[in-house]
Amino acid sequence: MTDQAVAGRRLAKQDNRLSDEMFITSLVAGAAVALFLLASILVPNFFQFQNVVNLVTNNWAVISLGVGVTFLLVSGNFDLSVGGIVALSGVLAVWFAQATDGANALSSGWGMPTWLAMVCALIGAMSIGAVNAAFVVALRVPSIIVTLGTMMLARGIAQVVTQGSQRNTNLPADFGTLGNMTMFGTSIKLPVVLMATLIFVAVFVERKTVFGRLTYLIGANPVASRLSGVDNARHVVKLYLFSAVMAGVVGILLASEFKSGFSNRGTLMEFDALVISLLGGVAIAGGFGSVIGMFFGAIILATVTSAATGLVLSPDWQFTLKAIAVFIAIMAQTWALARRHAG
Template identity: 60%
Template sequence: MATNQMQKPAAGVRLSDESFITVFMVGILVLVFALASLFVPNFSTAKNIFNLVTNNWFVIVLGVGVTLVLITGNFDMSVGGNIALTGVLSVYFVQGVNVSQNTLANGLGLPYVVAIGLALLCAVGVGAINAFFIAKLKVPSIIVTLGTMMLARGAAKVITQGAQRNTSLPDIFGWLGSLSIPGTSIRLPVLVMISLIILAYIFEKKTVFARRIYLIGANPEAARLSGINVAKYLTALYLVSGLLAGITGILLASEYKAGVSSRAMGYEFDALVIALLGGVSINGGFGSVLGMFVGAIILSVVTSAATGLLLSPDWQFTLKAIVTFIAILSQRYALDRRKA
């Protein structure tokens, strides 16, 4: 083994393309961060860095599911709508029965734990609808998940009459959203985010399950002929993505003590953008959750720097677009150079 290593040092030492892209994007992140620190006062303080990493926990949590689905060569655009639906349902389930003239204050009066369980079940249910159409009926995922995105959002609108539910909630409802590690400002959602990133990292590098996800994305037909049950894997991933959206929805509802039907508008696109920024291939078969995480931080640095520079919020979208373009182009360039 040792002699083997000496003969072919390149084989063992060489980074995989996924790791290479992640390292490359970390380089870009450092660059962007250094620039921002030069021009924006107090940018490189510990507190600000902490905020940069944690403020967008919800997009990152979604990004984990979206990235894994994207690696199979599919999309999940339903996550934003699913957040709204789950949040609204978790409120509706615990609101008291017939407590008010206002219909928006009346719910099912279920215990908190039951309400959360049911809401999560609905979130996974949205994933199950996705899985049924995509894995079983082979409908293109972009179509199906745009459909369920509107289905979930639509249900949330109906339940809240197009607005939100925030009254007659038991005190315990806000508990999850405000929970934090004693003596620190690390809240539960951030913990969820960090544990997911670590778990996903181990999962995608080490497990047979994850390896098969990459195989499906790289060549679905060859995967099938190699004995991989493609439908089973797609189904599992859409259920996971639905579950993660559900968890996000419940945490956000708890934090704001409200179920808002317009919550998380456009988050599905944000999750997709950070995955692409992190080097995940839109054609599938390539990318990593860690890369997505780096992509998220880059976007967060840029947005935050723009605010710091007192750039009008109207410009933020344009700025995001420019950074996304530059980052993705340079990434393609670097990868092509490396492969040539």
């Protein structure tokens, strides 16, 4: 057999292999299953169908945030403001919807109809996304610094509006409808269905649209994308607005579910959203990763947290386990890709 034929067979064999992205996603999915089985051995009554369902339904908020964070990470940018936006949008929705004749400052609001209050709260969330985009795109400030600052800004405004407490009285009767609506005659709530729909749409956009391909191109090589005629700035602006809208929707739905605007709601959600993206194989430098991987990363994090609770570990140990899981995931992904390319 000639050298050219041998080389041709090698190329054909490589083309038939999974892409690096699918390879890492498969590893993450396998790790999630293995971790669940390990937890089932260590934790009594862990191996139950309802527990599997709870791992997803109880984490709908973080998974929804993870979609926007994943797209931004793939583009080479961070968004640590989402937790603050969750708090701000929920507080604004409640404040705008509260009647004007409350007995005190925390029970008095703007008296808007529920739908209008939620729309205005969503606009407030988008304004934080616009600030992120302005500083990152126009002023070229590193995204990790900008979004950390806007996270504190959003949460600070929420603290001011609630006077460091919460607003939970004098609300319209229909304010709690969206957050507590069940679907299809089951106990599954609307936010969980919206999360599932969001994941399907995000996967389609990621894999089948020009927008998704441009996101990967900008993250992998921003200079090449710019030279190819791509408007990098406009694309990143859209991603920041999308992430802010997702965080705003999550905050509004949580406020509706609990019928309250709480300034500390969403605390550390920004870090959980970042963690599940990294666990799912999203490259912190951009250009690599997937929403499906992020979803399995969320299952890994949820399994670790749930197992730690079942083993009666303190919250301090839960944070430690999260950190260890992230370090192991990053090292394992790097090692697996290196071995794959060496082979």
